[in-house]
Amino acid sequence: MPLPRRRLLQGPPRTAILPTLLFAGYAFVLLLQAVSAFVLPNSRHHHHHRQHYYHVQPTSTRLALSQAFSLGLSADQVEEKLEELWMTDVPSSLDSIIDEAQASLGVALAAGEKRLRVDVRTPGMDEQFEQTAIREKALLLGVIEAFFPLFAAQPTKILFDSEGDAALASKAYSRGFDIPATCSFAGLSPQSIAPTDEIIFLIEPTNRPGSPVISAIQSLLDTNPDKTFILFNPNLEPSGAGLGIRERDRRQQFLDSFKSAYIYLCLASLSRPALIPRELGTFHYQFEQNNYRLLRCLLTEDGPGSLNRFLKRPIYPSSSLTPTATNPPKFYLVKEWAGVRPAQEELSRAMQGAEAVLEGLIRGLSEGEGGKEGAARSVMKIETVDEAKRVLVEASQTRKVAPELVGAAISFLEKSARKGKKSPEDGEKEAEELLRKITGRWRLIFTTGTKGTQNTIGKINYFPVKAVQSFGVPFSSSLPPSSPSEYANVIYLGPWPVVQVLGSFNCPKFQKLEFKVDSIKLGPVGFGSKGDGFFTFFYVDEAVAVARGQGGGLALWYKQ
Numbered sequence: 001m002p003l004p005r006r007r008l009l010q011g012p013p014r015t016a017i018l019p020t021l022l023f024a025g026y027a028f029v030l031l032l033q034a035v036s037a038f039v040l041p042n043s044r045h046h047h048h049h050r051q052h053y054y055h056v057q058p059t060s061t062r063l064a065l066s067q068a069f070s071l072g073l074s075a076d077q078v079e080e081k082l083e084e085l086w087m088t089d090v091p092s093s094l095d096s097i098i099d100e101a102q103a104s105l106g107v108a109l110a111a112g113e114k115r116l117r118v119d120v121r122t123p124g125m126d127e128q129f130e131q132t133a134i135r136e137k138a139l140l141l142g143v144i145e146a147f148f149p150l151f152a153a154q155p156t157k158i159l160f161d162s163e164g165d166a167a168l169a170s171k172a173y174s175r176g177f178d179i180p181a182t183c184s185f186a187g188l189s190p191q192s193i194a195p196t197d198e199i200i201f202l203i204e205p206t207n208r209p210g211s212p213v214i215s216a217i218q219s220l221l222d223t224n225p226d227k228t229f230i231l232f233n234p235n236l237e238p239s240g241a242g243l244g245i246r247e248r249d250r251r252q253q254f255l256d257s258f259k260s261a262y263i264y265l266c267l268a269s270l271s272r273p274a275l276i277p278r279e280l281g282t283f284h285y286q287f288e289q290n291n292y293r294l295l296r297c298l299l300t301e302d303g304p305g306s307l308n309r310f311l312k313r314p315i316y317p318s319s320s321l322t323p324t325a326t327n328p329p330k331f332y333l334v335k336e337w338a339g340v341r342p343a344q345e346e347l348s349r350a351m352q353g354a355e356a357v358l359e360g361l362i363r364g365l366s367e368g369e370g371g372k373e374g375a376a377r378s379v380m381k382i383e384t385v386d387e388a389k390r391v392l393v394e395a396s397q398t399r400k401v402a403p404e405l406v407g408a409a410i411s412f413l414e415k416s417a418r419k420g421k422k423s424p425e426d427g428e429k430e431a432e433e434l435l436r437k438i439t440g441r442w443r444l445i446f447t448t449g450t451k452g453t454q455n456t457i458g459k460i461n462y463f464p465v466k467a468v469q470s471f472g473v474p475f476s477s478s479l480p481p482s483s484p485s486e487y488a489n490v491i492y493l494g495p496w497p498v499v500q501v502l503g504s505f506n507c508p509k510f511q512k513l514e515f516k517v518d519s520i521k522l523g524p525v526g527f528g529s530k531g532d533g534f535f536t537f538f539y540v541d542e543a544v545a546v547a548r549g550q551g552g553g554l555a556l557w558y559k560q
Contacts, residue, residue, distance in 0.1 A: 085358075086330045087295060090282065093325035094122060094310045097264045098146045100286060104262040106150050108287040109228070115221075117231040117258040118147075121265045122310035123277070127235065129268075132277050132304070132316075139312055141172055144203060144232065145179075152180040156199040161206060161213065163187030169203075188216055190223075199228045206235040214251055231258055260341065261287045266310065267351065277316075279306045281331065281354070283347065292337040294347060296354040297329035332358060356404035382412045385539075392544045395462075396445045396558035403461040406446055410546050410554050417511070417538035427509040435507045437540040439472040439484070442557035466492040468560065471505055471513075487515045498523050511537040513547075 091097045101118055108116050120143060123133035144158070160166040166185040173179050186192040193200060200220070205213050214236045221229060236255055263285035268277040281296040299306055305318030309325040323329040334357050335350045342350070382388050388409040395401035395409075444467040468475060468490050475488040475497070487505040490497045499522060505515040517531040535547040535555075545557045 085332045087333055090284065090295060090328075090331045091264065092309065092328035094125075094143070094312075095325075097122070097310075098143055101262040101264070102146050102150065104287045105147060105230070108259070108261040109150065111287075113259055113261070114226075114228050115258045116229070116261040117234060118261050119233060119263045119265060121233065123266065123307045124311050125233065126266070129266075129277065132270075132275055133307070133311065136312070137168070138172075140204070141169060142312075144169075144201075145173065145177055147201070147232075148180055148183055151183055151199055151201070154182060154198040155194075155196050156180075156183045156201055157193055157197040158183055158185050159188050159192055159200060159202045159205075160185070161188055161204070163189075165203075188213065188220075190216075190219065193220060193224055193227070197227065199230065200224070201230045202232065202234070204233045204235065205231060207237070214254065218254055229258075230261070234258075259287075260285055263292070266307070268307070277304050277307060278302070279304075279329065280351070281334070285341070290339050292341050294334040294336070294342075294350050294354075295331040296334050296351075296358070297331050299323065299329055353404035353408060356402035356408070382409050385413065385416060388412045389539075389541070389544065392546070392556055393558075396443075396544060396556065399445070399462050403446070406461075406556065407448070407554070410446075410556060413539040413546055414548065414554075430510045431507040431512075434511055434513065434537055434540060435472075437542075438507075438513065438537070438545065441468055441470045441473060441475065441560040442545055443468050443560055444555060445558050446556040448554045468492070469557065475500070497521075500526075511540075511547075513537060 091100050097120055101120055105116065105118055121128065123129040124136050124139045125143065127135065129135075158166075158169070160169060163186070166187045170185040173185075188202070188205065202217065205217060207213050217229075217231075217236075234255075236251075263283060265283040267280040267282060269280055270277050279297055279299065281294065284293045284295060285291070297306075300323060301319060301321040303318070303322065304316040305314075305322035306324075306329055308314035308316050308318060309323070309328065334354045382391065391401060391405060391409040395406045444463045446462055448461075468488075470486070470488045470490075472482070472484045472486060474480065474482045474486070475490045483504075485504045485506060487503045489501040491499040500520065501517055502519050502521070503515055503517040505513055507513050512534055513536075514534045515532065517529055517533075519526060520529045521527075533550045535549055537545060537547040539546045543559055545559070546555065548554055
């Protein structure tokens, strides 16, 4: 039913209604994106992300330059300082990767290792890139052929998943390739290994439904314990329907029994729906150095062209600015792990904080704080609650702290709050304390949004407009006192509240705050709306509050 005309005219002047409503619509979308992190329930759909794609933006050289200039450095100083950051020992092409991998595998074999794996994951060589670069058998065979000289002195069986693949490889290598007489080809089967074989080189063993390759390999290992087994680009993650926890753990232990001889994982972001990959960096390991390194690259252009240097034939659009094998991207060290390969979750967290590391590296050089590695480690290191609070207060007051560092401070506080067991009596005391501390007006400073929001539009980070949530007080000091349970979430255009979400709240136990929505107003137009949600606060003091919402998002507020 349309509203009476007289009611509409009680708001702003007639000439201001249209722009106000347009902004209100825009602000309402922003509010939904932010509040959905707390109001919407967790999605029951599972989003499967490919292992080497990350939901972060590519870093350009413009970012490094702007950060360096912001520190008051001259153009010559910028060039000189940045040159100190770049890692010069990163392979720049597929050929240089192959040379490194061959040398590293040779060192591992000379050290007497019996179970090894080699990972060369680049476009055309990795199923993670199949959406944009179809795997080429010719490229794979060319890379494998580079390892054959290592097997010239020992009988070696080169195994493929099937007899058909083995026959195709044997036929291809018979045309002009110099294959050692010690090498022979076969498909993976219980009869594929001869008693005289000393090295077993398995090419891209892959678990597929109905074809438990990992079990077949384990059987070969059990019956040939003295032979050397090398996995090249294995795809044997312990996943699949019907696998119990015990079986998954058993398979993971089997995979972990293989020591890495060499790793080069090309890391990329993938924009949707166009499916355009953009290089982010690499995860790199050499046996002789025994250090796992996460390296981020800086691109001179925003495009996929830099990935062409890993292919025999370029397939991605490029320009005169595109990095090439002779003029590769600049790489800087994000983090390194000595001797122990990090879990995928730890690798992802480090990648999310890469730009904060770059900022710290540049600032460290400007202030003389001790080189690449020290700056890279210190910028991500938050060890105390007071340090985390200082970061969040500075972020709230200046909005200039790197989002990755804000996220690290919030994560530290959340982990700290989880320590120790709590009794029901503790729950009542914490609820009373939360109610006392949270009463007031809080401005939304920073939000990550829900996981679904991150996947579709990226992280929101610093909230772009003024949004204030009030608990137990009116959202404006000019309004009369409200009930102790009143809740409001308001977005402003200048001094005017253009979106108002109104309702009530309570603190039932521990650090949980539940709220109910009764109405929403867009500018002068109000309508009834029902909904509910909750926050789980894990840190509240006189200045800042941080919580995780029902939808999985994180948020930071600053007290007004």
